[in-house]
Amino acid sequence: MDAIFAQATASGRAGVSIIRLSGHQAFDIASKLCNIPTCGRLALRSIKDPNGDLIDRALVLCFDHGASFTGERVVEFHVHGGLATVSKLLAELSKSDGCRLALPGEFTRRALENGNLDLNQVEALSDLIEAETELQRKQAMQVLDGHFSEAGRIWKEKLLRAVALLEASIDFSDDEIPADLHIEVRSIVEATASSIMAVLERSVMASKIRQGFTVAIIGAPNVGKSTLLNSIAGRDVAITSDIAGTTRDVIEVRIDLNGLPVTFMDTAGLRETDDYIEKLGISMSYKRSEAADVRVFLVDSEEDELLISKEPGDIVVQSKADTRDVSGLAVSGKTGKGVSNLLKLVSKKLSSETMLDVAAIRERQVDGLKAANDCLSKTKVFLTQDPLPYELASQELYFACTQLDFVFGKIDIESILDEIFSSFCLGK
């Protein structure tokens, strides 16, 4: 049986978030991340990932089996509540073999199965379970686009047909089954895989919508980045001064840009330096700019070469438009000239990537879709082999369908048989 984990406290930013891990292997799994304390003692521990990078210094609490909520061994990580820390810990836990995100109500279910709830609680449990499901369901409904389920239904229908075609070739090889069925199977598999991939791509965007986009302002020292940021923010956020190398850290400002939550990040001016602190600031710039959704290069002139190479999609804007006449995109942080144009451009870029269309929001859905697509890729490989390994291709399709099941619901063998028999005249 798998060990399960989940955030026990409400999601979102908080001072402390509790992540609970339950299972007979919970202590082994947790030991990979930190030195677990003896049971019943809340102790401060450094939680690290396999590379030794620190995830958080947090309070850890262990419960032995028989003495926990679920009845199994339980480890609770009381981490600092930042979204990033929680995500990182959840991600690390999911990497462990035999360890996965809990299904709604699963901790409670385990508690029940291990006889950890007494007779009085048993009476009340049905209600409890109902409530939990409702809550989860409501949550899901809030974020889920109605079209998501429809997409799922269509994929399943298509894959069902693909399976049926392969099964017909297997179970009715003696009947007159057309020899080129695998061509249709292939086209179904390819179409479904692309469609799932598109949704996955949009899902990245969808989660960004929830968490916000980032725009990094990059440029040489003293080109006017901080001034620009202040202008966008409408107040003095960064320290601006005439001395090059003043902004050492990334300064951020989060604004509502036409409905999108966008964080503009100021970065340390890019230049060669021996100053240790400045170096740190610059390396931070590199990191942040790589992760940014849009990069704005603020330059003196359009031909400037910078330490970070430009890529298509980057916005290049000339600075200090108040002191000179330049052609092309230019701004002046001091006077505000051209800033609204720049913001329009940024907004346009983000909007074009933002399709308020079908997307998976929950991590479990994303995992399920990714796993399904892996199976479809394997199926595609089989479909190109000669002789075609029908039973292996069919098996991979079943694995894909099972993954979709986790996301959408069950597929039934009777429906496959219906599909086969309505398509072909079979049987003697």
Add this chain to the structure above:
Amino acid sequence: MKHFDVVVVGGGHAGCEAIHAACRYGLRAALVTLDKSKTGSMSCNPAIGGLGKGHLVREIDALDGIMGRAADVSGIQFRLLNRSKGPAVQGPRTQSDRELYLQAVQKILAKENFTEIEGEVTGLLSRDGCIDGVMLSDGTSVHSYTVILTAGTFMRGVIHIGDKRVSAGRMGEAAADHLSNQMEQLGATFGRLKTGTPPRLNGNTINWEVLESQPADDDPVMLSFLSQSPSVKQVSCGITHTNQNTHEIIQENLGKSAMYGGHIAGVGPRYCPSIEDKIIRFPDKQSHQIFLEPEGLTTNSIYPNGISTSLPETLQYQYVRSIVGLQNVEILQPGYAIEYDFMNPMGLTRDLETNLLDGLFLAGQINGTTGYEEAAAQGLVAAIGVAKKIKGVPNIKFDRSSSYIGVMIDDLTSRGASEPYRMFTSRAEFRLKLRADNADQRLTEQGWLSGCVSAVRYRAYSKKMERLVACKLVLSSMSVSPNEARSAGIDLGLDGRRRNGHELLAIPGVSVEHVADLEPSFSKSSKATKKQAACEAVYITYIERQRRDVEALAKDLGVEIPKNFNYSIVSGLSSEMISKLSAARPHSLGAAKNIEGVTPAALTAVLLGLKSLELKKAI
């Protein structure tokens, strides 16, 4: 008055397996049949095995059943279906000489010690909700602790040819009409199913010259693990097709067909449709294939597989003679549809015991299945159930992840049957593991421990396993570099990784010969052993991937629900859910999960109810 442990009613495929298995278990057994000489008859297509069906036969054989052996002794056209596809979907099959098959079955049965009674069972005897035996039409009673009812198509069987209706269980044989009526008085509810059969043709009047032929395999694969090779001469089948004329004749006369004329209420299968069905459902198809199968070596009767019908005789002549090669054909026996009683198997235990009467078991067509193999497997399962009940023998586990028999039992008992149920490989989600080649590895050991596998078979199996284990050990200890592999003709990427024999055999295109070249001690293994090892290697990664599924399945199946669990005490269940569950009587939470309309919330409520029951018992 002799008191039996078990009475088997009906000497068809289910009945024969049941009675033989009962004897293997040393039970005091009786077989009641309408006509002794017809024991082991094939009602329809004289063939055993196929895709899914062949898997069932192998499993029956692995447990020392008789069908495989009888088929091998009488087999006249052995063909391994899907020979060019992977081992998991290959199905051994043979056409059998009808007469030789029947004789083979009777010969095998003659070696066993049971009482054979010729007569008609007109009713079941019961006492306090338990079965007590059967009543015969001559007024006598046969008492027993258990009854296995395997009446096939005989219960209120009605044959239809056009608008002619004849009460019959099979062409030329009387039906059994009384039993159903009496059972209804005991509370049984029957439905009606139908199946069809094509006309039998005189092979001497067929123009074989103009037809394609399908020969037997050069390298025949037997149905039984114990058989070496065919016993009799092999023949070829002929192949022909219907054509536009054929279709027109049938189209114009559909109203005269018993099925389409509204004479039959019974539901037929989606597959195995009559020629009328085929033409209605697929009007664009220009022609339908027909296999002309010889019914035996000493008969000229041909079974035209693909044109089941219930059209009147004259029309049968018309449309059959419109077919290429059959212009002058003589019909020896017309095709017909037969409808018969069946009982919905939902609610049967996994041993196929009913909730109607304690000790009453049902097997075969009466449970809504179609096919000899499906029936035979059920006969075996019911007999094992009886042996457990009477002698407390160790259980043999039949579940979806370990046998096709398990898949069938689970399908029947969880979902019931609304149309005749036939086995296909696609019904088995663990198809890659449930192969025809490893049925013995999955079942023989359990059969031996339970008591239905003879010492002869067990010895043969043990020897085979010794050889296989030794061979697999050799494969595991191989360590072949890509260069070495290349020297044997295996082209691997130069990834520097060494591979053992199993991994090599799993690569597409790598054969037993390749590996034998690399490892002399492997080549010393017998051909059969090498082949077996190769089969397993191909699928091993898939089976590993599915293993977690099996574990999850076992866990769900593990929560058993007592036979007479009272669902109305479970708080949180709607009355609709209570009646659904009470009717279906799932044996486990896993089975309950498969019932249509059962929600996760209902399952949890049931689980709570079970726990609370346990706790109450403990207090």
